[in-house]
Amino acid sequence: MSAVETKPLLQRPGTRLAIRYAIAIVLTVIFVFPIYWLFMISFKTPAEIFAFPPKWYASKLQFGNYVGLFKDGDAVSVLNSLILAGTSTVIAMVLGTMAAYSLVRFKTGGENLAVWIISQRMVPPIAIIFPVFLLYVFFGWVDTYHGLIILYTAFNLPYVIWMMRGYIEDIPLELEESALVDGWTRWQVLWRVVFPMARTGLFATAVFTFVFAWNDFIFALVLTRTEVITYTVQVTHYFGGQSNFWAKIAAMSVLGTLPVFVAVAFMQRYLVRGISMGAVKG
Known part of the structure:
Protein backbone atom coordinates (compact mmCIF):
# COMPACT_ATOMS: atom_id res chain seq x y z
CA MET A 1 0.00 0.00 0.00
CA SER A 2 1.45 3.39 -0.98
CA ALA A 3 2.17 6.19 1.47
CA VAL A 4 -0.54 8.36 -0.09
CA GLU A 5 -3.18 5.70 0.47
CA THR A 6 -2.24 5.25 4.13
CA LYS A 7 -2.70 8.96 4.91
CA PRO A 8 -5.97 10.01 6.59
CA LEU A 9 -8.47 11.52 4.19
CA LEU A 10 -8.26 15.05 5.65
CA GLN A 11 -4.45 15.07 5.38
CA ARG A 12 -4.34 14.39 1.66
CA PRO A 13 -3.36 17.47 -0.46
CA GLY A 14 -6.28 17.08 -2.84
CA THR A 15 -8.80 16.85 -0.02
CA ARG A 16 -7.45 19.92 1.75
CA LEU A 17 -7.49 21.89 -1.49
CA ALA A 18 -11.10 20.87 -2.14
CA ILE A 19 -12.09 21.96 1.38
CA ARG A 20 -10.43 25.35 0.87
CA TYR A 21 -12.26 25.87 -2.39
CA ALA A 22 -15.54 24.86 -0.78
CA ILE A 23 -15.04 27.30 2.09
CA ALA A 24 -14.08 30.07 -0.36
CA ILE A 25 -17.20 29.43 -2.44
CA VAL A 26 -19.46 29.46 0.63
CA LEU A 27 -17.96 32.72 1.91
CA THR A 28 -18.25 34.31 -1.54
CA VAL A 29 -21.93 33.40 -1.74
CA ILE A 30 -22.55 34.78 1.76
CA PHE A 31 -20.93 38.13 0.94
CA VAL A 32 -22.29 38.47 -2.59
CA PHE A 33 -25.88 37.46 -1.81
CA PRO A 34 -26.90 40.81 -0.19
CA ILE A 35 -25.65 42.64 -3.29
CA TYR A 36 -27.60 40.28 -5.54
CA TRP A 37 -30.73 40.65 -3.40
CA LEU A 38 -30.52 44.45 -3.46
CA PHE A 39 -30.01 44.44 -7.21
CA MET A 40 -32.94 42.06 -7.75
CA ILE A 41 -35.32 44.05 -5.53
CA SER A 42 -34.74 47.09 -7.73
CA PHE A 43 -36.32 45.18 -10.63
CA LYS A 44 -39.26 43.63 -8.77
CA THR A 45 -42.87 44.68 -8.49
CA PRO A 46 -44.26 45.49 -5.01
CA ALA A 47 -46.10 42.15 -5.00
CA GLU A 48 -42.88 40.26 -5.69
CA ILE A 49 -40.96 42.24 -3.07
CA PHE A 50 -43.40 41.27 -0.29
CA ALA A 51 -44.13 37.77 -1.58
CA PHE A 52 -43.87 34.85 0.86
CA PRO A 53 -42.05 32.61 0.35
CA PRO A 54 -39.59 35.05 -1.20
CA LYS A 55 -39.10 35.16 -4.95
CA TRP A 56 -35.40 34.76 -5.65
CA TYR A 57 -35.59 36.57 -8.98
CA ALA A 58 -37.94 38.97 -10.75
CA SER A 59 -40.34 37.32 -13.17
CA LYS A 60 -40.01 40.39 -15.40
CA LEU A 61 -37.44 43.15 -15.02
CA GLN A 62 -39.16 46.38 -13.95
CA PHE A 63 -37.00 49.21 -15.30
CA GLY A 64 -39.74 51.60 -14.24
CA ASN A 65 -38.17 51.78 -10.78
CA TYR A 66 -35.12 53.44 -12.32
CA VAL A 67 -37.13 55.51 -14.79
CA GLY A 68 -39.09 56.94 -11.88
CA LEU A 69 -35.91 58.14 -10.19
Whole structure:
Protein backbone atom coordinates (compact mmCIF):
# COMPACT_ATOMS: atom_id res chain seq x y z
CA MET A 1 0.00 0.00 0.00
CA SER A 2 1.45 3.39 -0.98
CA ALA A 3 2.17 6.19 1.47
CA VAL A 4 -0.54 8.36 -0.09
CA GLU A 5 -3.18 5.70 0.47
CA THR A 6 -2.24 5.25 4.13
CA LYS A 7 -2.70 8.96 4.91
CA PRO A 8 -5.97 10.01 6.59
CA LEU A 9 -8.47 11.52 4.19
CA LEU A 10 -8.26 15.05 5.65
CA GLN A 11 -4.45 15.07 5.38
CA ARG A 12 -4.34 14.39 1.66
CA PRO A 13 -3.36 17.47 -0.46
CA GLY A 14 -6.28 17.08 -2.84
CA THR A 15 -8.80 16.85 -0.02
CA ARG A 16 -7.45 19.92 1.75
CA LEU A 17 -7.49 21.89 -1.49
CA ALA A 18 -11.10 20.87 -2.14
CA ILE A 19 -12.09 21.96 1.38
CA ARG A 20 -10.43 25.35 0.87
CA TYR A 21 -12.26 25.87 -2.39
CA ALA A 22 -15.54 24.86 -0.78
CA ILE A 23 -15.04 27.30 2.09
CA ALA A 24 -14.08 30.07 -0.36
CA ILE A 25 -17.20 29.43 -2.44
CA VAL A 26 -19.46 29.46 0.63
CA LEU A 27 -17.96 32.72 1.91
CA THR A 28 -18.25 34.31 -1.54
CA VAL A 29 -21.93 33.40 -1.74
CA ILE A 30 -22.55 34.78 1.76
CA PHE A 31 -20.93 38.13 0.94
CA VAL A 32 -22.29 38.47 -2.59
CA PHE A 33 -25.88 37.46 -1.81
CA PRO A 34 -26.90 40.81 -0.19
CA ILE A 35 -25.65 42.64 -3.29
CA TYR A 36 -27.60 40.28 -5.54
CA TRP A 37 -30.73 40.65 -3.40
CA LEU A 38 -30.52 44.45 -3.46
CA PHE A 39 -30.01 44.44 -7.21
CA MET A 40 -32.94 42.06 -7.75
CA ILE A 41 -35.32 44.05 -5.53
CA SER A 42 -34.74 47.09 -7.73
CA PHE A 43 -36.32 45.18 -10.63
CA LYS A 44 -39.26 43.63 -8.77
CA THR A 45 -42.87 44.68 -8.49
CA PRO A 46 -44.26 45.49 -5.01
CA ALA A 47 -46.10 42.15 -5.00
CA GLU A 48 -42.88 40.26 -5.69
CA ILE A 49 -40.96 42.24 -3.07
CA PHE A 50 -43.40 41.27 -0.29
CA ALA A 51 -44.13 37.77 -1.58
CA PHE A 52 -43.87 34.85 0.86
CA PRO A 53 -42.05 32.61 0.35
CA PRO A 54 -39.59 35.05 -1.20
CA LYS A 55 -39.10 35.16 -4.95
CA TRP A 56 -35.40 34.76 -5.65
CA TYR A 57 -35.59 36.57 -8.98
CA ALA A 58 -37.94 38.97 -10.75
CA SER A 59 -40.34 37.32 -13.17
CA LYS A 60 -40.01 40.39 -15.40
CA LEU A 61 -37.44 43.15 -15.02
CA GLN A 62 -39.16 46.38 -13.95
CA PHE A 63 -37.00 49.21 -15.30
CA GLY A 64 -39.74 51.60 -14.24
CA ASN A 65 -38.17 51.78 -10.78
CA TYR A 66 -35.12 53.44 -12.32
CA VAL A 67 -37.13 55.51 -14.79
CA GLY A 68 -39.09 56.94 -11.88
CA LEU A 69 -35.91 58.14 -10.19
CA PHE A 70 -34.89 60.09 -13.30
CA LYS A 71 -38.39 61.45 -13.93
CA ASP A 72 -38.75 62.70 -10.37
CA GLY A 73 -35.26 64.21 -10.44
CA ASP A 74 -34.06 62.02 -7.57
CA ALA A 75 -31.19 60.60 -9.65
CA VAL A 76 -29.58 64.07 -9.62
CA SER A 77 -28.49 63.29 -6.07
CA VAL A 78 -26.07 60.68 -7.47
CA LEU A 79 -24.57 63.33 -9.76
CA ASN A 80 -24.27 65.69 -6.78
CA SER A 81 -22.41 63.02 -4.82
CA LEU A 82 -20.12 62.41 -7.79
CA ILE A 83 -19.28 66.12 -8.10
CA LEU A 84 -18.70 66.59 -4.38
CA ALA A 85 -16.68 63.42 -3.81
CA GLY A 86 -14.69 63.72 -7.04
CA THR A 87 -13.76 67.39 -6.65
CA SER A 88 -12.87 67.10 -2.97
CA THR A 89 -10.76 64.01 -3.68
CA VAL A 90 -8.71 65.77 -6.36
CA ILE A 91 -8.11 68.81 -4.15
CA ALA A 92 -7.26 66.69 -1.11
CA MET A 93 -4.83 64.56 -3.11
CA VAL A 94 -2.95 67.56 -4.54
CA LEU A 95 -2.72 69.46 -1.24
CA GLY A 96 -2.16 66.35 0.85
CA THR A 97 0.67 65.05 -1.33
CA MET A 98 2.46 68.39 -1.21
CA ALA A 99 2.04 68.54 2.56
CA ALA A 100 3.30 64.96 2.92
CA TYR A 101 6.32 65.78 0.77
CA SER A 102 7.10 68.72 3.05
CA LEU A 103 6.84 66.50 6.14
CA VAL A 104 9.16 63.87 4.69
CA ARG A 105 11.83 65.94 2.95
CA PHE A 106 11.90 69.11 5.06
CA LYS A 107 10.82 67.64 8.42
CA THR A 108 8.19 70.37 8.71
CA GLY A 109 6.79 70.58 12.23
CA GLY A 110 9.15 67.96 13.64
CA GLU A 111 8.48 64.29 14.18
CA ASN A 112 5.17 64.65 16.01
CA LEU A 113 3.28 66.84 13.51
CA ALA A 114 2.26 63.85 11.38
CA VAL A 115 0.76 62.12 14.43
CA TRP A 116 -1.16 65.26 15.33
CA ILE A 117 -2.47 65.55 11.77
CA ILE A 118 -3.82 61.98 11.67
CA SER A 119 -5.39 62.50 15.10
CA GLN A 120 -7.62 65.17 13.56
CA ARG A 121 -9.12 62.49 11.29
CA MET A 122 -10.22 60.59 14.37
CA VAL A 123 -12.59 63.34 15.49
CA PRO A 124 -16.19 62.05 15.13
CA PRO A 125 -18.15 64.07 12.55
CA ILE A 126 -21.07 64.42 14.97
CA ALA A 127 -18.78 66.31 17.38
CA ILE A 128 -18.11 69.14 14.92
CA ILE A 129 -21.11 69.23 12.61
CA PHE A 130 -23.22 71.70 14.59
CA PRO A 131 -20.47 74.32 15.05
CA VAL A 132 -19.75 73.90 11.32
CA PHE A 133 -23.46 74.37 10.58
CA LEU A 134 -23.55 77.66 12.50
CA LEU A 135 -20.43 78.82 10.67
CA TYR A 136 -21.92 77.88 7.30
CA VAL A 137 -25.16 79.72 8.09
CA PHE A 138 -23.09 82.83 8.84
CA PHE A 139 -21.23 82.59 5.51
CA GLY A 140 -24.28 81.45 3.53
CA TRP A 141 -22.64 78.16 2.53
CA VAL A 142 -25.48 75.83 3.51
CA ASP A 143 -26.75 73.77 0.57
CA THR A 144 -23.86 74.80 -1.70
CA TYR A 145 -21.30 72.77 -3.62
CA HIS A 146 -18.30 74.72 -2.42
CA GLY A 147 -19.38 74.43 1.21
CA LEU A 148 -19.42 70.64 1.19
CA ILE A 149 -16.33 70.40 -1.04
CA ILE A 150 -14.33 72.48 1.45
CA LEU A 151 -15.59 70.38 4.35
CA TYR A 152 -14.90 67.05 2.66
CA THR A 153 -11.44 68.23 1.64
CA ALA A 154 -10.58 69.38 5.16
CA PHE A 155 -11.90 66.18 6.71
CA ASN A 156 -9.98 63.88 4.33
CA LEU A 157 -6.72 65.83 4.20
CA PRO A 158 -5.25 64.21 7.37
CA TYR A 159 -5.80 60.75 5.90
CA VAL A 160 -4.20 61.72 2.59
CA ILE A 161 -1.20 63.32 4.28
CA TRP A 162 -0.62 60.33 6.52
CA MET A 163 -0.88 57.79 3.71
CA MET A 164 1.21 59.72 1.18
CA ARG A 165 3.86 60.37 3.81
CA GLY A 166 4.54 56.65 3.93
CA TYR A 167 4.66 56.27 0.15
CA ILE A 168 7.00 59.24 -0.32
CA GLU A 169 9.38 57.86 2.32
CA ASP A 170 9.85 54.81 0.06
CA ILE A 171 11.11 56.97 -2.83
CA PRO A 172 14.94 57.06 -2.89
CA LEU A 173 16.24 60.50 -1.99
CA GLU A 174 19.09 60.08 -4.50
CA LEU A 175 16.66 60.37 -7.42
CA GLU A 176 15.48 63.76 -6.25
CA GLU A 177 19.01 64.94 -5.56
CA SER A 178 20.06 63.96 -9.08
CA ALA A 179 17.15 65.90 -10.54
CA LEU A 180 18.07 68.97 -8.44
CA VAL A 181 21.68 68.73 -9.60
CA ASP A 182 20.41 68.74 -13.21
CA GLY A 183 18.75 72.08 -12.55
CA TRP A 184 15.19 71.05 -11.78
CA THR A 185 13.19 73.03 -9.26
CA ARG A 186 11.42 71.48 -6.31
CA TRP A 187 8.10 71.79 -8.14
CA GLN A 188 9.51 69.93 -11.13
CA VAL A 189 10.89 67.22 -8.85
CA LEU A 190 7.49 66.87 -7.21
CA TRP A 191 5.54 66.63 -10.46
CA ARG A 192 8.06 64.66 -12.58
CA VAL A 193 9.70 62.38 -10.01
CA VAL A 194 7.61 62.05 -6.85
CA PHE A 195 4.15 61.85 -8.41
CA PRO A 196 5.08 59.24 -11.08
CA MET A 197 6.97 57.04 -8.62
CA ALA A 198 4.20 57.24 -6.03
CA ARG A 199 1.36 56.77 -8.53
CA THR A 200 0.38 53.42 -7.04
CA GLY A 201 -0.02 55.01 -3.64
CA LEU A 202 -1.75 58.01 -5.19
CA PHE A 203 -4.41 55.84 -6.83
CA ALA A 204 -4.93 53.68 -3.75
CA THR A 205 -5.25 56.69 -1.45
CA ALA A 206 -7.51 58.49 -3.93
CA VAL A 207 -9.93 55.56 -4.09
CA PHE A 208 -10.31 55.37 -0.31
CA THR A 209 -10.61 59.15 -0.05
CA PHE A 210 -13.32 59.12 -2.71
CA VAL A 211 -15.20 56.37 -0.87
CA PHE A 212 -15.03 58.28 2.41
CA ALA A 213 -16.57 61.37 0.80
CA TRP A 214 -19.04 59.31 -1.25
CA ASN A 215 -20.42 57.51 1.81
CA ASP A 216 -20.77 60.62 3.97
CA PHE A 217 -24.18 61.01 5.54
CA ILE A 218 -24.06 63.26 8.60
CA PHE A 219 -22.42 66.27 6.90
CA ALA A 220 -24.76 66.06 3.91
CA LEU A 221 -27.81 65.56 6.12
CA VAL A 222 -27.20 68.73 8.13
CA LEU A 223 -25.69 70.97 5.45
CA THR A 224 -27.91 70.25 2.43
CA ARG A 225 -31.54 71.05 1.68
CA THR A 226 -32.63 70.61 -1.95
CA GLU A 227 -29.97 71.92 -4.34
CA VAL A 228 -26.96 69.80 -3.34
CA ILE A 229 -28.63 66.81 -1.72
CA THR A 230 -26.53 63.64 -1.98
CA TYR A 231 -27.74 60.13 -2.69
CA THR A 232 -27.12 58.97 0.91
CA VAL A 233 -29.61 61.57 2.13
CA GLN A 234 -32.00 60.99 -0.78
CA VAL A 235 -32.37 57.32 0.15
CA THR A 236 -33.75 58.29 3.58
CA HIS A 237 -36.66 60.11 1.91
CA TYR A 238 -38.11 56.76 0.82
CA PHE A 239 -38.59 55.61 4.41
CA GLY A 240 -41.98 56.62 5.75
CA GLY A 241 -43.90 56.30 8.98
CA GLN A 242 -46.46 53.94 7.45
CA SER A 243 -44.66 52.39 4.49
CA ASN A 244 -41.28 52.17 2.84
CA PHE A 245 -40.67 52.42 -0.90
CA TRP A 246 -38.37 49.41 -1.13
CA ALA A 247 -38.15 49.43 -4.92
CA LYS A 248 -36.92 53.04 -4.94
CA ILE A 249 -34.59 52.36 -2.02
CA ALA A 250 -33.00 49.44 -3.89
CA ALA A 251 -32.82 51.30 -7.21
CA MET A 252 -31.19 54.37 -5.62
CA SER A 253 -28.78 52.15 -3.68
CA VAL A 254 -27.74 50.40 -6.91
CA LEU A 255 -27.17 53.76 -8.63
CA GLY A 256 -25.16 54.91 -5.64
CA THR A 257 -23.03 51.77 -5.65
CA LEU A 258 -22.12 51.80 -9.34
CA PRO A 259 -19.57 54.70 -9.28
CA VAL A 260 -17.64 53.13 -6.40
CA PHE A 261 -17.78 49.71 -8.05
CA VAL A 262 -16.45 51.14 -11.32
CA ALA A 263 -13.68 53.09 -9.57
CA VAL A 264 -12.50 50.04 -7.62
CA ALA A 265 -12.74 47.77 -10.68
CA PHE A 266 -10.59 50.05 -12.84
CA MET A 267 -8.01 50.69 -10.12
CA GLN A 268 -7.92 47.23 -8.60
CA ARG A 269 -4.31 46.55 -9.53
CA TYR A 270 -3.24 49.87 -8.03
CA LEU A 271 -5.19 49.12 -4.87
CA VAL A 272 -3.58 45.72 -4.38
CA ARG A 273 -0.08 47.06 -5.00
CA GLY A 274 -0.68 50.21 -3.00
CA ILE A 275 -1.97 48.42 0.07
CA SER A 276 0.91 45.91 -0.04
CA MET A 277 3.56 48.64 -0.16
CA GLY A 278 3.33 49.25 3.56
CA ALA A 279 2.11 52.83 3.39
CA VAL A 280 1.10 53.09 7.03
CA LYS A 281 4.19 53.73 9.04
CA GLY A 282 4.88 55.25 12.40
